[in-house]
Every structure is written in C-alpha cells, then in structure tokens.
Amino acid sequence: MNEQHVPGRISQLPTHPAPRGLRERILYAVAGLKRRLALRRAIALTMIALISLLGFAEAALYASQELYLSGFGDFMQLMFTDTDVVASSWREIGLSLAESLPALPLALVCVSLLVFLWSTARALANMRIIRNYSSLA
Amino acid sequence: MPTDEALIAAYLAGEEEAFTTLVDRHLSSVYDFAFRLCGNTHEAEDIAQETFLKAWHNLKKYRSQSARVRTWLFTIARNTTVDHLRRRRSTALSEFERDDGSNYLTDTLPDTAPLPDEAFAEAENIEMLEEALEKLPVRAREVLILHFREELTFEEIGAILNEPLNTVKSRHRRALIALRKLVERHQNS
Incomplete structure (x- = not known):
C-alpha cells in the first residue's frame, strides 16, 4: 500500500460547511450563558455585601x-489635652497606645469593610454584564 | 493576524470580539469533524455549539504550555461527540473492532501482498472514499480525520484521545488498512 495516496485523498474530501446561522447561535448561546452566570454571581455577591455590612x-x-473599655481612648485624649506630657514621654505613651489598642475588633471592622466594598464592586460589575446582555438572552 | 493564544489572552483582558474571531477561525473544522464522526447535521450542530460553549466556559483554564488551542478545541469536540454518540446508543462504536481493539476486518481478510498504488490511485472517486470513511468505526475514523484533514501530529492526537503515542500510531495503521480494504471491496462489488 502506498500511503502517500491516502493523505491526499482524505485531505481532499470536501469540508462540510457549518450550516447558516450556527455561528450566530453559538455566540447567542455564549451571551446567554454569560448573562446567567453574571446573574448568579450578582445574587451571591449582593448577599455577601449585605452580610458583610x-x-x-x-x-x-x-x-x-x-x-472605651481598654483605655485607648484615654491615652488618645491625653495627646490633645497634655501635649507636654506626650512630648516628653512619647515612647511610653506610644507603647501604652499600642498595648491598649483593641486589635481584634479593629481587624474585624477592617475586614468586614473590605469585604463589603469588594463584594459591592463585583456585584455592580456583574449587574452591568446582565444589563449589557439582557437584550440578547 | 493574532495567534489563537493571543486571541484568548485578548478576550480574557476584555476584548469581546476576540472570542468571535476564535469561533470564526475554527467553526468549520470543528463542525466538519463532528459531522464526520456522528454523520448527522443536527447532532453536529449541537456538538459544535456545545464545544464552543465549553471552550468559552474554560478559557481561563487553558494553558498554552500543555497544548495548542486547536488541539484543545478538538479535545473538547471529540469528547463531546463521544458523549453524544453514547447517548444515542444506536452507533456501534466498535462496529468492526473487538473489545481488545483488534479489527475483524483486518484479521479475517488476507493481506498477502501490498496493494498496488493503482488501488488508491483509482480511488479518485471522492464519494467512494467518503462512503468508505463513513463505514469505519468511529475510533478509526477520528484518527484519520485528525491526522490527514486537521494535520495534527500523533502526539497531539494522543493528547486529544488521551492515549499513548504508540497506541495512536497502531490505531492509525489499522485504520488505514481497514480503509484500504473497504475501498477495495467497494471497487470489486
């Protein structure tokens, strides 16, 4: 068998062209899928935003x-009422501030705020996608 | 003209038209491949649509180091076609092949001497070759189509079929033998 004939023959077979409209149907289906995924994400992110708020x-x-309980407020107040004391003992005052700082509550505030801002931004971005593709799907 | 990889990167960066260009570039090949395997226009349309939907859904996961975009697309197309054919259940995927991969057509028909070149030279009738190709089992047909029509290497075909290189080459060889015998049988009848 001369295999050299086979590639020529098989590669010469006519290509079945894609039916008319298939391209548009594919792009339409992709747009629809994009919209549905954006809707699911928008719903989930909105819930996350509300919970984080x-x-x-x-x-x-x-x-x-x-x-209030930790005394941090008292040390902070000192900085405005007795600036001379603060200037002379700034190291000790600084250490006291750091020690009395309620780190965990403040961290929770920062984290929840960041999550809220991020989820809101992402939810809005997905809503834009839904709006852009709502006429197609 | 941007490469397929550049189109994917562009789409992921926000250029919506890049995916459309990718579809335009590969739709004919994917549809033709699906049609030649399933033999049905409607099913081939569904397969082509499903292939591009899956490709779109997994664009972020595509890694250019592992395969060319074309190879990746044909992997999806092939797997989707196999799923469709399994669901259909009317196609005997091993029509001529036994479970161990041996082919009754090649095993039972004598092949004492190589066919003269004229046998294939005479197969200028494209229609005859089409019919012979359609009669091949899907597993044989897909290797020939991917190698000779889509010009993929055996390594790439192995990646698509998830088979070792030697298995692909062996399957390719058996497919060619089976195709030759079908053409010869057609000519003699």
Missing part, C-alpha cells in the same frame, strides 16, 4: 466598646 455594623459597635 451587618458584620461591619456589629464589628464597629464591638470595636467602639472595646476602645
């Missing part, structure tokens, strides 16, 4: 209570 409110309340 509640979390932020709770964390802010907790942080303010801890700030």
Whole structure:
C-alpha cells in the first residue's frame, strides 16, 4: 500500500460547511450563558455585601466598646489635652497606645469593610454584564 | 493576524470580539469533524455549539504550555461527540473492532501482498472514499480525520484521545488498512 495516496485523498474530501446561522447561535448561546452566570454571581455577591455590612455594623459597635473599655481612648485624649506630657514621654505613651489598642475588633471592622466594598464592586460589575446582555438572552 | 493564544489572552483582558474571531477561525473544522464522526447535521450542530460553549466556559483554564488551542478545541469536540454518540446508543462504536481493539476486518481478510498504488490511485472517486470513511468505526475514523484533514501530529492526537503515542500510531495503521480494504471491496462489488 502506498500511503502517500491516502493523505491526499482524505485531505481532499470536501469540508462540510457549518450550516447558516450556527455561528450566530453559538455566540447567542455564549451571551446567554454569560448573562446567567453574571446573574448568579450578582445574587451571591449582593448577599455577601449585605452580610458583610451587618458584620461591619456589629464589628464597629464591638470595636467602639472595646476602645472605651481598654483605655485607648484615654491615652488618645491625653495627646490633645497634655501635649507636654506626650512630648516628653512619647515612647511610653506610644507603647501604652499600642498595648491598649483593641486589635481584634479593629481587624474585624477592617475586614468586614473590605469585604463589603469588594463584594459591592463585583456585584455592580456583574449587574452591568446582565444589563449589557439582557437584550440578547 | 493574532495567534489563537493571543486571541484568548485578548478576550480574557476584555476584548469581546476576540472570542468571535476564535469561533470564526475554527467553526468549520470543528463542525466538519463532528459531522464526520456522528454523520448527522443536527447532532453536529449541537456538538459544535456545545464545544464552543465549553471552550468559552474554560478559557481561563487553558494553558498554552500543555497544548495548542486547536488541539484543545478538538479535545473538547471529540469528547463531546463521544458523549453524544453514547447517548444515542444506536452507533456501534466498535462496529468492526473487538473489545481488545483488534479489527475483524483486518484479521479475517488476507493481506498477502501490498496493494498496488493503482488501488488508491483509482480511488479518485471522492464519494467512494467518503462512503468508505463513513463505514469505519468511529475510533478509526477520528484518527484519520485528525491526522490527514486537521494535520495534527500523533502526539497531539494522543493528547486529544488521551492515549499513548504508540497506541495512536497502531490505531492509525489499522485504520488505514481497514480503509484500504473497504475501498477495495467497494471497487470489486
């Protein structure tokens, strides 16, 4: 068998052209899928944003209570009322501030705020996709 | 003209038209491949659509180091076609092949001497070759189509079929023998 004939023959077989409209159907299906995925993400991210907003409110309340209880507020107040004392003992005051800082509550405030901002931004981006593709799907 | 990899990168960067260009570039090949395997226009359309939907869905996962875009697309197309054929159940995927991969057509028909070149030279009738190709089992047909029509290497075909190189070469050889015998049988009848 001369295999050299085979490639020529098989490669010369006519290509079955894609039916008319298939290209558009594919692109339409992709747009529809894109919209549905964006909708699911928008819903999930909106829920995350709401939960993180509640979390932020709770964390802010907790942080303010801890700030009051820890004495951090007292040291901060000192910086405005007795600047001479602060200037002369800035190292000790600084250390006291750092020690009394309610790190965990403040971290919770920061994290919940960041999550809220990120999820809101992402939800809005997905809503734009939904709006852009709503006429197609 | 941007490469397929550049088109994917462009699409992921926000250039919507890049995916459309990718579809335009490969739709004919993918549809033709699907049609030649399943033999049905409607099914080939569904397979082509599903292939590009899956490709779009997995664009972020595509890695140019592992395969060319074309190879990756044909992997999806092939797997989608196999799923369709399994669902159909009317196609005997091993029509001529036994479970161990041996082919009754090549095993039972004598092949004492190599066919003269004229046997294939005479197979200028494209229609006859089409019919012979359609009669091949899907597993044989796909190797010939991917190698001779889509000009993929055996390594790439092995990646698509998820088979070792030697297995692909062996399957290719058996497919050519089977095709030759079908052409000869057609000519003699």
